[in-house]
Amino acid sequence: MSDRRSEARYKVILPALCWGRHRQNFYAVTDDLSSDGIRFKSSVVPAVDERLTCSIRHAGSLEAIVVRAETSAFAIRVLSADHPLGLVVQSLLSVAKSQNPPPLVTRAFPRIVPEIQDVLVTTEAGSMLPGRVINLSASGVAVSMEEPLDVGTLIVIGRTRAKVARRFDNGIGAAFLSPLHEDAVGPHIVL
DSSP states (O other): OOOGGGSOOEEOOOEEEEEETTEEEEEEEEEEEETTEEEEEOSSOOOTTOEEEEEETTTEEEEEEEEEEETTEEEEEEEEESSOHHHHHHHHHHHHHHHSOOOOOOOSSOOBOOSOOEEEEEETTOOEEEEEEEEEOSSEEEEEOSSOOOTTOEEEETTEEEEEEEEETTEEEEEESSOOOGGGOSTTOOO
């Protein structure tokens, strides 16, 4: 565990109780996990090469050796476990995934509500349907419609070509086939 940047690390925070042959019980909290081992934060820092037993919530008891000691932290390499090591790792990775969900998708362009919201939506088949712009950005538009169109339908909103990307109650979200120039998107825009 000497080069921490070379390995994929998974942030996982779980309480643990640790002890050794010549050390009283002490509490620690897991910090992260890699193929090299588990890093803990603790006010008690055992010495490198010290053997410990660590009971970690969701992982069970692990027999380990300390491979690194830092200020208020230490890392262990697991020697054996109460359960098959593959199941222990799978359990810890599952907890790490639940504690660190993927970031929310953020919009690339800000949304605005134009002054003129009434639009005409024309399908490839030539049907013309009235709609009302909920909001729009340089990349797409949300339109309120009585009869929402199917996802994937090619349409023209006003004079702007788009494709239905999502459908919701009483409306659609459409992506423009050619994004609008950001400078053109403002309250006075007319699709």
